[in-house]
Amino acid sequence: MSSDIVIEGLGKAYAPRGGRRPAVIFDGLDMRVEAGQLVALVGPSGCGKSTLLNLIAGLDAPDAGAIRFDGRARDSRLAMVFQQPRLVDWLTAEENIALAFEREGSRPRGDAREMVRALLRKVGLVDHAGAYPQFLSGGQRQRVAIARAFAVDPDILLLDEPFSALDELTARRLRLLLQSLWGEADGPRPTGVLVTHNMLEAALLADRIFVLNGHPGRFAAVMDIDLPHPRDPEDPALFAIHRQVLHALGEA
Ligand SMILES: Nc1ncnc2c1ncn2[C@@H]1O[C@H](COP(=O)(O)OP(=O)(O)OP(=O)(O)O)[C@@H](O)[C@H]1O
Numbered sequence: 001m002s003s004d005i006v007i008e009g010l011g012k013a014y015a016p017r018g019g020r021r022p023a024v025i026f027d028g029l030d031m032r033v034e035a036g037q038l039v040a041l042v043g044p045s046g047c048g049k050s051t052l053l054n055l056i057a058g059l060d061a062p063d064a065g066a067i068r069f070d071g072r073a074r075d076s077r078l079a080m081v082f083q084q085p086r087l088v089d090w091l092t093a094e095e096n097i098a099l100a101f102e103r104e105g106s107r108p109r110g111d112a113r114e115m116v117r118a119l120l121r122k123v124g125l126v127d128h129a130g131a132y133p134q135f136l137s138g139g140q141r142q143r144v145a146i147a148r149a150f151a152v153d154p155d156i157l158l159l160d161e162p163f164s165a166l167d168e169l170t171a172r173r174l175r176l177l178l179q180s181l182w183g184e185a186d187g188p189r190p191t192g193v194l195v196t197h198n199m200l201e202a203a204l205l206a207d208r209i210f211v212l213n214g215h216p217g218r219f220a221a222v223m224d225i226d227l228p229h230p231r232d233p234e235d236p237a238l239f240a241i242h243r244q245v246l247h248a249l250g251e252a
Helices: 049-057 093-101 112-122 138-151 168-184 199-205 236-248
Strands: 005-014 023-033 038-042 064-069 078-081 156-160 191-195 208-213 218-224
Touching (some): 005 049, 023 064, 023 218, 038 199, 049 078, 049 156, 049 191, 093 112, 112 138, 191 199, 199 208, 218 236
Parallel strands (some): 038 208, 156 191
16 A cells, blocks of 8 residues: 655754754645655755655654654655665675565565566566676666665655666666656555656656755745656656746746
């Protein structure tokens, strides 16, 4: 089951550094992500996007407010993809994906080995199943990381600039891969939050774009993207959305 993400009255500040006042990142932020939607979080550098994602992931604790998944505390299956793939060097691509099942409560419903194989097929890495990360390209490593995230059949999928360390052509292919994995989900889709600097990427993938800005961070705009999926990365409508996001940030 995928879950709504509900954030209410979120407060977060970091301790002062070098005699400066505490940095107030959020002060009473509210946000709701509907179950099964993929939303993008965009905004200028330093506005708190990664902080918000880490708070949702439970990697950091809020000072005030609440983050709930479907009204529950945090018993949903959660997966995260980072800018760097964070694979285990001494395990093969296949073993890195299977590692996702090691955690209690993340056992696959069917045959684990067959499921890993199916994921390798979906991400185009069947021929590299036995390869160690050092023998994979950056794009292939990120494919493994994406497969590992989908392996646990997550309720919540958090993506922190997953394509920004890749060359443009590889990034484009992986955006399309993510789009197809989302569209092909066998069961309910995960609820996703994608942090990105790339507004065309946000327009391509997201059902809704949250534009974060200011100190403390507030949503300058929340835009529903009603274009049907799958979308074409060259669709001129995406460029219009890109412009609207810039406009919301006072940049165009
Ligand atoms: N652990 C920390 N301790 C102190 N300050 C922090 C910490 N983590 C982040 N910050 C500060 O909080 C602010 C928000 O950081 P965050 O990384 O969330 O922004 P961001 O929007 O993701 O930025 P970017 O787009 O550049 O990755 C920044 O000013 C940053 O310096």
